[in-house]
Amino acid sequence: MTLEDLFTRITRDVPTLKHVNEIKEDVNHVIRDINLKIPGIEDTEAAVTQETDSEELTLTFASGTKTINDDGLGNFLTMGFAAGQKIWFAGTDALNITEMTIVSIQNDAATNDQITVSEAILDDASILGTLVGFTVKTNYSWDNVNKELEVKAAMNRIIDIFVDNISLARKDHDVVYDSANTSEAIYAKIGRSKIKLPDSLFGSEDGTIKIKGNFDLTEITTATLETVIDIPQQYQALLENGVLYYLLSRPVHSGGADMQKLKESAMKFYQSYFNDVFTVETNRDVDSIDHDPDYNYQEYEHDSY
Numbered sequence: 033m034t035l036e037d038l039f040t041r042i043t044r045d046v047p048t049l050k051h052v053n054e055i056k057e058d059v060n061h062v063i064r065d066i067n068l069k070i071p072g073i074e075d076t077e078a079a080v081t082q083e084t085d086s087e088e089l090t091l092t093f094a095s096g097t098k099t100i101n102d103d104g105l106g107n108f109l110t111m112g113f114a115a116g117q118k119i120w121f122a123g124t125d126a127l128n129i130t131e132m133t134i135v136s137i138q139n140d141a142a143t144n145d146q147i148t149v150s151e152a153i154l155d156d157a158s159i160l161g162t163l164v165g166f167t168v169k170t171n172y173s174w175d176n177v178n179k180e181l182e183v184k185a186a187m188n189r190i191i192d193i194f195v196d197n198i199s200l201a202r203k204d205h206d207v208v209y210d211s212a213n214t215s216e217a218i219y220a221k222i223g224r225s226k227i228k229l230p231d232s233l234f235g236s237e238d239g240t241i242k243i244k245g246n247f248d249l250t251e252i253t254t255a256t257l258e259t260v261i262d263i264p265q266q267y268q269a270l271l272e273n274g275v276l277y278y279l280l281s282r283p284v285h286s287g288g289a290d291m292q293k294l295k296e297s298a299m300k301f302y303q304s305y306f307n308d309v310f311t312v313e314t315n316r317d318v319d320s321i322d323h324d325p326d327y328n329y330q331e332y333e334h335d336s337y
Contacts, residue, residue: 036257062274072246123161
C-alpha cells in the first residue's frame with residue numbers, strides 16, 4: 033500500500049483533507065499503536081550471503097585515496113567482489129583491517145585491480161593476507177573476526193536461525209565459544225539483537241544466514257504519494273480505520289454530525305479489530321514458543337554441559 037492509495041480512500045470520506053503529510057503522521061501513530069500492543073510481526077529476514085570465498089592476495093593499502101591495490105594485477109570483479117560489499121582483510125604482518133565497505137572497483141594498471149573503500153586505512157605496502165567479502169542486509173552488521181551478526185533493533189524475538197537452510201539450536205555463550213564446537217549448528221544470543229556463531233559454521237562461498245523472528249513495523253519517513261507503507265495485508269483495514277479515527281480527532285476535520293458519526297464508527301472498528309489481531313498474534317507467538325523444530329543435524333553431546 034502507498035500513501036496515495038490511502039490518501040485516495042480517506043479523501044472520499046473526509047473532503048477537508050488536503051495534505052498528504054497529515055496522513056503520514058497518522059499512519060505512524062497507528063504503527064506505534066501496533067508496535068506497543070502486538071508482540072511483533074512474524075517474518076523471515078532476507079539472507080546475509082557470503083558472496084566471495086577467502087582469497088589470498090598480496091595487497092598495497094594507500095590511505096590518501098582510501099584504495100587497495102592488488103600487486104599481482106588480479107581482477108577483483110572476477111574474484112566476485114562488488115561495490116557495496118563489506119570486506120575484511122587479515123594480513124600475515126602487522127596489518128589487519130576488520131571491516132571496510134567497497135565504494136568502487138576500478139583499473140589501476142591493467143585490470144580491475146583497485147578497490148576504493150569508504151573507511152580510513154593506513155599506508156602499507158605488499159601485505160600478504162586473505163580478503164573476504166560479504167553482502168550484509170541494510171541495518172545489519174557482520175563481524176567476521178568474532179563471527180557475530182547484529183540485526184536491526186526492531187527484532188523483538190528470535191524464532192529461528194538458519195545457516196545454509198539448517199536450523200540452529202540456541203546454546204549458552206560458553207558452549208558456542210568452545211573451540212570443540214567450531215562447526216556445530218548452534219548459536220548464542222548477545223544482548224537484544226546480536227548473534228554469536230561458532231567460528232567455522234558460516235564460511236562457504238554463497239553461504240547464507242536467515243533469521244526468523246518477531247519484528248516491529250517500520251514507521252514511514254517521507255510524505256510523498258509514492259511512499260510505501262510496509263504493513264501486512266491483513267492489517268490494512270486496521271490501518272485505514274485507525275488513520276480515519278485519528279484524522280477525525282483533529283479539529284479541522286471533526287465538524288458536523290456526519291463526521292462525528294464516522295469518527296465513532298472508525299474508533300469502534302479500530303478498537304475491535306485491535307483486540308482480534310492481538311489475540312491472533314499472541315496465540316501465534318505462544319505456538320512458536322512451544323514449537324520444537326525438527327533440526328537437520330545431529331548435536332554433539334558435551335559431557336561438560
